[in-house]
Amino acid sequence: MKLIFASGNKHKLQELQQKLPSTIELTSMRDAGYEGEIDEPGATLEENAQIKAQFIFDRFGEHCFADDSGLEIEALNGEPGVYSARYAGPGCSFSDNNQKVLANLKGKTNRKAKFRTIIHLIYGNLNHVFEGAISGTITDDLRGKDGFGYDPIFIPDGHENTFAEMTLDEKNKISHRAQAVQKLIDFLKSR
Numbered sequence: 001m002k003l004i005f006a007s008g009n010k011h012k013l014q015e016l017q018q019k020l021p022s023t024i025e026l027t028s029m030r031d032a033g034y035e036g037e038i039d040e041p042g043a044t045l046e047e048n049a050q051i052k053a054q055f056i057f058d059r060f061g062e063h064c065f066a067d068d069s070g071l072e073i074e075a076l077n078g079e080p081g082v083y084s085a086r087y088a089g090p091g092c093s094f095s096d097n098n099q100k101v102l103a104n105l106k107g108k109t110n111r112k113a114k115f116r117t118i119i120h121l122i123y124g125n126l127n128h129v130f131e132g133a134i135s136g137t138i139t140d141d142l143r144g145k146d147g148f149g150y151d152p153i154f155i156p157d158g159h160e161n162t163f164a165e166m167t168l169d170e171k172n173k174i175s176h177r178a179q180a181v182q183k184l185i186d187f188l189k190s191r
């Protein structure tokens with residue numbers, strides 16, 4: 001079965017490719033022929049995931065899905081949340097975002113946070129939503145070189161290492177995205 005992934009994020013694509021069974025032929029939106037970015041004007045992860053999936057469905061008319069993810073930090077009232085990709089401003093790097101989080105949390109004892117992923121699938125003409133979440137804490141400093149985004153500052157509960165200190169395989173067993181993708185896989189297998 002062919003499925004287009006409505007994302008320009010190559011790290012997400014790599015995590016998905018490692019998890020999806022070979023019976024699902026995953027095509028990135030780049031390989032499908034869309035080189036641009038997709039605007040994300042929504043106020044929630046759910047809205048943005050739907051917008052991205054609908055954009056690619058309108059263009060190619062094939063089964064497709066999008067992932068919208070964010071890091072929600074308790075002491076920052078859920079920030080960066082839906083603004084995770086551009087928390088430190090337009091054109092910012094992962095490092096800029098991490099430094100901004102650490103600066104905003106300086107001196108705060110509550111370091112609780114949660115990563116959340118919403119996957120929006122358009123299968124045929126029907127819409128399906130799958131969610132994954134993982135709780136953890138924010139470190140005082142950046143730790144680890146693997147992964148992407150906020151991985152160097154997030155330690156999942158029950159673990160000693162940040163996501164960036166884990167292998168792709170370790171992260172992909174427990175992460176927010178892995179949980180949502182597993183629900184997507186279970187759904188597709190039941191078709």
Ligand code: ITT
Nearest residue numbers: 006007008009067068069070084085148149150151
């Ligand atoms: P697409 O919209 O093209 O899929 P994006 O990077 O813009 O890619 P999001 O809108 O979902 O993706 O933004 C989520 C941001 O949250 C992302 O840029 C990372 O900074 C961060 N993020 C998402 N998943 C993450 C993960 O598994 N580990 C660390 N940071 C993550």
